[in-house]
Each structure stands twice: as structure tokens, then as C-alpha cells.
Amino acid sequence: MRSDDLLTSVFPDQAACLENVVGERDVPSHPLVDQTLDDCLHDAMDSATWLALLHRIEQGQVRLIARDLPAPSPLAMEILNAHPYAFLDDAPLEERRTQAVRNRRWTDPSSPDDLGALDAKAIADVLAEAWPRVRNADEMHEALMALGCVTQTEALQGNGAAERDNGTAMAALTFQPGDEPALNGAWTPWLHALAASGRAFLCETAPAVGAPASGTGLWVPVERLPQFRLVYPGADRTGFPEGTSPNNTGVPDEDSADDALAGLLHARLSGLGPVTPEVLAAPLSLSLPTVHAALARLEAQGAVLRGRFTPSATADEWCDRHLLARIHRYTIRRLRRDIEPVERQDFMRFLLEWQHLTPDTRLQGPDAVFEAVAQLEGFDAAAAAWEGQLLPARVTDYSPSWLDDLCRAGKVVWTRLAGQANATGGPVRSTPIVLLPRRHLAVWTTLPSLAGDPEISPRAEKVHAALRRHGAMFFDELVTDARLLPTELENALGELVSAGLVNADSFAGLRALLLPATQRISPGKRRGRGGFRPATMDEAGRWAALRKAGAPSSVDVDSADAVTALTPAAQDPSRQPAHTRRLRTDPATLEHIAHVLLRRYGVVFWRILEREPDWLPPWRDLLQVFHRMEARGEIRGGRFVGGLSGEQFALPEAIPLLRGIRKRPLDGIWVAVSAADPVNLVGTVLPGDKVPSLATNRLVFKDGLPVATLIGGDVTVTPSLSAEDHAAVAIALQSRR
Known part of the structure; x- marks a missing residue:
């Protein structure tokens, strides 16, 4: 009622x-x-690109070509599978023609081979349902009409003919008394009865040129006699009177042998499931070229689909599109049914172990630093938090030299991906920095940036130009080339780091910029905590300019103006959003980010992105990638964490760990983390007020639940904790590892 009143x-x-x-x-x-109009135009729909495409078509920049496809195009699929309210008529949903076109995964042009990841049990179940279950002569006639014809071998096997070579067979059948067929389920007595009554006949086929003789006849319903005369003009028809031509057969009249053969193969495929052309042609005594031509004809009509569907397939198979859609639904349904959702507390227990934050799962040794960096790839955290809290919390006895060695070896790179639009100073301890495997740097720099080119000072521009002109340079070389004092050069480099334009070979370069200027210039022999001497600019190695992706195209910019004009706020500049057009992200980049999020959290859903930086692609774009990955069998979709809305996806290796956590009793493990850590999900996944993601704030978890927080120097403890637990919380909040 309140919503109705508000709308009114x-x-x-x-x-x-x-x-x-x-x-x-x-x-x-x-x-x-x-806001509703803006969400509809830019989030639910991509109206900007649509208008830009229409403008390009109108200007003759886009050429339209008509093509007959075996399946609806992605654009047509959106219309065919629209919600019921998109249609003007009031026909029931189950009666719509569009419901027969459930084929999202095999119309995706970026994954044409995804259909190989179908479940063998799902294929067997669908075949058991598709093969006729005959109990009397009338049902035998209906089976003949549906399958087109039945071979002698299939007639002897009867209801058990759906058994496949992989050992899966049809479920046991139950019959009413008096309906049991003779010969242990064979159809032969009923077929002879149909032949005696003139409703079926045995057709002895002559093998086509290049086709092996099948050695068996085909049982055919009398209604399909015109069709078989076109396919087998020289066949010997036993048990059917010459000159008789049935009327009102219910079978469409074919004008040519090609149409008749395509209709026969389509009927056969409706009961056989995924088969190779050889398996389809051999019992019908047809040549392979003839069968291939007929299947291609059916494919062009959208009736059948080609691919490698069974897990053991080594050659292309053909399957009826309706059976294939059902197999796909059964596959997804079975995979999702195997998973029982866990509580959010159990998910946090899993996540703390997945992130190597519990005492038993922490990493050890210099090589473990790269593993931790790979899991935190692309995560935006304060510069001081990386070595102060994030890495020491995951790697036992962490040493800053281990990260320096990885950076110098070219395995890890640090940078700021979303730089300041107006970088007027150097980095501070709260400046967001990301650590990346260097081989993935080019992928991350292709993310579209809405900030544009940052504004930097003349000195910083001078240093940046030198780095672009000469490439990577040491600090002393930059001092000579830029003709700046060391202090001026340090400030210029700090400004470029804040703008996300340069970085250094070693993490020591960023470490030195975070130090006060007096310590940076004259470090002496003073040692820091743990005996590690503070870094100097001379130890940073070479400084280099980062290569950024190209600027957005003019089409994107113009389309933004076109869509903005559709909103009521278009005439009021003060009410227009700063960026009404979302730039398109490269599909390869989207898939890489999806893999990164899965490696970081094990299980992903839309609320997880609230802890990620704003410059990541939105959930609606990543959702399409997750659907493709699920269809390929790379990840699992389902309901993994209870109490959360929206679709969820998980890595296969994360699911057993989730199950194990659910069965494991609470062990009272205390884990203290920085609020800048990605496991800070309080207020998003976990109930409670959000804890600002600052390096100085901290959280304490016990058995996956937050029991204490440190925010701005104020400690908040759950009232249910005992006095002994209060002492443990105080120790955990003071610890940095």
C-alpha cells in the first residue's frame, strides 16, 4: 500500500x-x-549503443546483411525470450512459440563448443523419456508415427532400445496386467498385428550407392508410405497391398526426396538423442553424403543442432534441438541440486580459510607471496596496508624483501589503476594501490576509465615525457635528464604515482615515497622494525611509464548525449549525472576479472562486488560471463550461501570445502584482520554496520562472526563475550599478523 501511495x-x-x-x-x-528512467535506459537496456547503431545505419556506416541462421541471433533471442508483459496478446506462456527456443548457450558466438560439457546422466534420462514406452498396439502405432520407422533390431529390443553404449539404460517400466508384450518387451508381436490390420508394413530397403547393406528391414506406418516412396523408390514393401494410397495420413506431403529424407531423419532424431551421422545412416541403408546433406538442411531450419554432446564423443554429433534443450536443463538442475546452501557464518569460516587467514592455512616462504598476490589480484587497498597487514596476515614471517624480489624478477607489479583526476601531491599511506602479476597488467589497463587524462604539474609532465621518450630509467638518470633536484624529482614521481602513470621495478620505490622526506633522503644506518632498513629512492630500481588503453571512441561519447536527451533532467545541466554512458569492457577482460573474483572468494554473488573498487565492471556484465562459464562446466551455479538474493557461482574445488565447513563443529578460532582486507564483509554479507575500509580500522572474527571492531580508535565489542574473551580481543586488535 505504501508503494502504491508513493507512486500516486x-x-x-x-x-x-x-x-x-x-x-x-x-x-x-x-x-x-x-533515477528509474536512467536505470532503465542505461542498466536494464543499453540504449546508448542502440541509438548509436541506428545513427550509423542511417548514415550508411553500417551495412545490413540478411542471413538464414540455424538458431536465433543474440538480438532476436532477447525478443523471443522476452517476459510475458512484453507481448501485446494475452496468450498463456506455455503456448508461446518462443518457449521452444531455449538455447541461450549455443547461440553465444564466443563459445561455440560449450555443448561438450553435458552430463551423461542427464543425457540418459532424456533418452529414457524420449524413447516411446509401448504397452499396446495403438501405442505401437503412435511410436511408429513419432519415430518415422523402426528397425528390426529396435523392434526386438522394444522398450529397452534406449540403452546406450555407455552403459546407461532406460528406467524400469511397469505395465498393467494384459499389456505385457511378448518376448521380454519386444515390439514384434504388436508390429505383426499392425501389419495384419493394414496399419503398418515391413519395408526391405535397398542400400544406396556407397552405403553398406543393413541386412534388416524397416517397420513403417502406412501413413508414411508417400514419404518412403520418395526416400526408397526401389524398396520392397511386404504385407502392403499394391496400389493402395492412404488418405489423410497426418504426415506433411513432401515435394522432393530431399524433403522426405529430412523429415524422416528429423523424426528419428526425436527419439535417438545425440548420434553421429554414421549411427543414423547405417540402419537406414543411406549413404553418408546423403545424410550429411539432409542434416545440414535441418540445421538451416533450426530443427537440429551439431556438436560434441556426450562426454566421450570424438566426432560431431547431431541432436534434436528440443531434446538438447532438455538435456541442458537437466544438467544444470542436477548440478545445482547437489549443493545445499550454507549459513553466512559458515561462508565466512570458509572464506577465512580460503584467504589463508586462519593459523592452520597461512602460507609460508618467499614463494607464498606470489600465491597471495595472485589471489588478491586487482584488489584496491591502501598502500600502507599491503605490507602492514594484508600480506603479513597471509604469509608467516613475511619479509618485505620477498615482495621486492618478485617485483625485480618481473613477476609482480604495483600500480594505481584508477588515478586521481587532479594529482597535486604524492602518494600517502591511504592511496589505493593494486598488486598484479605482471603478465596480467595489460589486461587490467584495458578497463575503460571514466576519469580521463589526469591533470599533473609541469614538473611531473616533464618527468613523464622523459620516461615515455627513453623508456625505463633509474633515479639518477632521471635527475640528469629532467634537470631537477632530487627532492623535486621525488615529488614529481609521487605525483605521477598518485595519477597512476608510473611505477618502479621494486616495491621499494613506493615504500620510499610513503616515508617522510627526511627519512627518505638521509636514512643513515637506522633499521626499522624487524631489522629491515627503510627504503631509499636509489633502491627503487628503474621507473617506467605505464601503458594505458586507448581513449573511448567518439561513437560512445555521441551516444551518451543522445540518451541523455531522453530523460526529463536533460534540459537542466545541474541535474545531469557526470557520466551517463557506461563504456564497453572487452569480453576477454571481463572473463579474466570473473576468474580473478572466483579465485579471491571461491563463491561470488552481486553483494561481493560491494567490497571491490568502483571501476570494476558491473555485476550485470559479469553475470553473462558466469553463465557462459557455467555452461562450459568450468564453474557451478546454484544456491551456495543462504539468506542472500541473486544468482551465485562457485569454483568446483570450493564446493567440497564449503561442505566440510558446514559439517565441522565450531572451534572458537580467533582471526583479526584489517578493515581494508577483502574479507571485511560486515554490512554487506554479514549483518551489522559497515566498517570503513581504512588500514587503521580492524575487525576480530570468532567462528566466522565479527565480535569486535576498532574504528577510529574506538573499540566496540559484542556484549555476549565473556571477560576472558575480552582479553583475547584486546590482544587480537593489537596484533598486525
Whole structure:
């Protein structure tokens, strides 16, 4: 009721009856209406690209080509599978023609081979359902009509003919008394009865040129006699009177042998499931070229699909599109049914172990640093938090020299991906920095940036130009080339780091910039905590300019203006959002980010992205990638964490760990982490108020639940903790590892 009242007060014409609205509806200028229109135009739909495409078509920049496809195109699929309210008529959903076109995964042009990841049990179940279950002569006639014909071998096997070579067989059948067929389920007595009554006949086929003789006849319903005369003009028909031509057969009349053969093969495929052309042609005594031509004809009509569907397939198979859609649904349903969702507390227990934050799962040794960096790839954290808290919390006895060695070896790189639009100073301890495997740096720099080119000072521009002109340079070389004092060069490098334009070979370069200027210039022989001497600019190695992706195309910019004009706020510049057009992310980059998120969390859902930086692609873009990965069998989709809405996806190796955590009793493990850590999910996944993701704030977990927080120097403890637990919390909050 409240929502209806709010809609009436905000948008009266929307709630009014159409008969009472005169002329066009007046769209009010209200924040809720403006935001709804903006979400519909830019989030639910990509109207900007649509308008840009129409402009390009109108200007002759895009050429339209008509093609007959075996399946609907991605654009047509959106229309065919629209929600019921998108249609003007009131036909029931189950009666719509579009429901027969459930083939999202095999119309995706970026994954044409995804159909190989179908479950063998799902294939067997669908075959058991597709093969006729005959109990009397009338059902035998219906089976003949559905399958087109039945071979002698299939007639002897009867209801058990759906058994496949992989050992899967049809479920046991039950019959009413008196319906049991003779010969242990064989169809032969019923077929002879149909032949005696003139409803079927045995067709002895002559093998085509190049086809091996099958050695068996085909049982054919009399209604398909015209079809078989076209396919087998010289066949010997036993048990059927010459000159008789049935009327009103119910089978479409074919004008040519090609149409007749395509209709026969389509009927056979409706009961056989995924088969190779050889298996299809041999019992029918047809040549392979003839069968291939007929299957291609059916493929062009969208009736059958080609691929390697069974797990052991070594050659292309063909399958009826409806059976294939059902196999795919059964595969996804079975995989998702195997998983029982865990509570959010158990998910946090799993995540703490997955992130190597519990005492038993922490990593050890210099090589473990790269493993930790790979799991945290692309995570935006404060510069001081990386070596102060994130890495020491995951690697036992962490040493800064281990990270320096990885950077110097070219395995790890540090940078700021989303630099400041106006970088007026150097980095501070809270500056967001990411650590990446260097081989993936090019992928991350292709992310579209909405900030544009940052504004930097003349000195910083001078240093940046030198690095672009000469390539990587040491600090002393930059001092000579840029003709700047060391202090001036340090400030210029700090400004370029804040803008995300340069980085150094070693993490020592960033470490030195975070130090006060006096310590940076004259470190002396003073040692820091743990005996590690503070870094100097001379130890940073070479400084280099980062290669960024190209600027967005003019089409994207123009389309943004076109869509903005559709909103009521278009005429008021003060009410227009700063960026109304979301730039498109490369599909390969999207898939890489999806893999990164899965490695980081094990299980991903839309609320996880609230802890990720704003410059990551939105969930709606990643969701399409996750669907493709699930269809390929790389990940699992389902309900893994209870109490959360939306789709969820998990790595296969994470699911057994989740199950184990659910069965394991609570062990009272204390884990203290920085609020800048990716496991800070309080207020998003876990209930409670959000803890600001600052390096100085901390959280303490016990058995996966937050029991204490340190925010701005104020400690908040759960009231249910005992006095002994209060002492343990105080120790955990002071610890940095």
C-alpha cells in the first residue's frame, strides 16, 4: 500500500486509468522518476549503443546483411525470450512459440563448443523419456508415427532400445496386467498385428550407392508410405497391398526426396538423442553424403543442432534441438541440486580459510607471496596496508624483501589503476594501490576509465615525457635528464604515482615515497622494525611509464548525449549525472576479472562486488560471463550461501570445502584482520554496520562472526563475550599478523 501511495504522489499519470489520461502522459521531474528512467535506459537496456547503431545505419556506416541462421541471433533471442508483459496478446506462456527456443548457450558466438560439457546422466534420462514406452498396439502405432520407422533390431529390443553404449539404460517400466508384450518387451508381436490390420508394413530397403547393406528391414506406418516412396523408390514393401494410397495420413506431403529424407531423419532424431551421422545412416541403408546433406538442411531450419554432446564423443554429433534443450536443463538442475546452501557464518569460516587467514592455512616462504598476490589480484587497498597487514596476515614471517624480489624478477607489479583526476601531491599511506602479476597488467589497463587524462604539474609532465621518450630509467638518470633536484624529482614521481602513470621495478620505490622526506633522503644506518632498513629512492630500481588503453571512441561519447536527451533532467545541466554512458569492457577482460573474483572468494554473488573498487565492471556484465562459464562446466551455479538474493557461482574445488565447513563443529578460532582486507564483509554479507575500509580500522572474527571492531580508535565489542574473551580481543586488535 505504501508503494502504491508513493507512486500516486510521485507519478499520478502512471497510476491513473488510461481512459482518464488525455494526450501524452506528463513525466514529472522527480528524483525517483529520473533515477528509474536512467536505470532503465542505461542498466536494464543499453540504449546508448542502440541509438548509436541506428545513427550509423542511417548514415550508411553500417551495412545490413540478411542471413538464414540455424538458431536465433543474440538480438532476436532477447525478443523471443522476452517476459510475458512484453507481448501485446494475452496468450498463456506455455503456448508461446518462443518457449521452444531455449538455447541461450549455443547461440553465444564466443563459445561455440560449450555443448561438450553435458552430463551423461542427464543425457540418459532424456533418452529414457524420449524413447516411446509401448504397452499396446495403438501405442505401437503412435511410436511408429513419432519415430518415422523402426528397425528390426529396435523392434526386438522394444522398450529397452534406449540403452546406450555407455552403459546407461532406460528406467524400469511397469505395465498393467494384459499389456505385457511378448518376448521380454519386444515390439514384434504388436508390429505383426499392425501389419495384419493394414496399419503398418515391413519395408526391405535397398542400400544406396556407397552405403553398406543393413541386412534388416524397416517397420513403417502406412501413413508414411508417400514419404518412403520418395526416400526408397526401389524398396520392397511386404504385407502392403499394391496400389493402395492412404488418405489423410497426418504426415506433411513432401515435394522432393530431399524433403522426405529430412523429415524422416528429423523424426528419428526425436527419439535417438545425440548420434553421429554414421549411427543414423547405417540402419537406414543411406549413404553418408546423403545424410550429411539432409542434416545440414535441418540445421538451416533450426530443427537440429551439431556438436560434441556426450562426454566421450570424438566426432560431431547431431541432436534434436528440443531434446538438447532438455538435456541442458537437466544438467544444470542436477548440478545445482547437489549443493545445499550454507549459513553466512559458515561462508565466512570458509572464506577465512580460503584467504589463508586462519593459523592452520597461512602460507609460508618467499614463494607464498606470489600465491597471495595472485589471489588478491586487482584488489584496491591502501598502500600502507599491503605490507602492514594484508600480506603479513597471509604469509608467516613475511619479509618485505620477498615482495621486492618478485617485483625485480618481473613477476609482480604495483600500480594505481584508477588515478586521481587532479594529482597535486604524492602518494600517502591511504592511496589505493593494486598488486598484479605482471603478465596480467595489460589486461587490467584495458578497463575503460571514466576519469580521463589526469591533470599533473609541469614538473611531473616533464618527468613523464622523459620516461615515455627513453623508456625505463633509474633515479639518477632521471635527475640528469629532467634537470631537477632530487627532492623535486621525488615529488614529481609521487605525483605521477598518485595519477597512476608510473611505477618502479621494486616495491621499494613506493615504500620510499610513503616515508617522510627526511627519512627518505638521509636514512643513515637506522633499521626499522624487524631489522629491515627503510627504503631509499636509489633502491627503487628503474621507473617506467605505464601503458594505458586507448581513449573511448567518439561513437560512445555521441551516444551518451543522445540518451541523455531522453530523460526529463536533460534540459537542466545541474541535474545531469557526470557520466551517463557506461563504456564497453572487452569480453576477454571481463572473463579474466570473473576468474580473478572466483579465485579471491571461491563463491561470488552481486553483494561481493560491494567490497571491490568502483571501476570494476558491473555485476550485470559479469553475470553473462558466469553463465557462459557455467555452461562450459568450468564453474557451478546454484544456491551456495543462504539468506542472500541473486544468482551465485562457485569454483568446483570450493564446493567440497564449503561442505566440510558446514559439517565441522565450531572451534572458537580467533582471526583479526584489517578493515581494508577483502574479507571485511560486515554490512554487506554479514549483518551489522559497515566498517570503513581504512588500514587503521580492524575487525576480530570468532567462528566466522565479527565480535569486535576498532574504528577510529574506538573499540566496540559484542556484549555476549565473556571477560576472558575480552582479553583475547584486546590482544587480537593489537596484533598486525
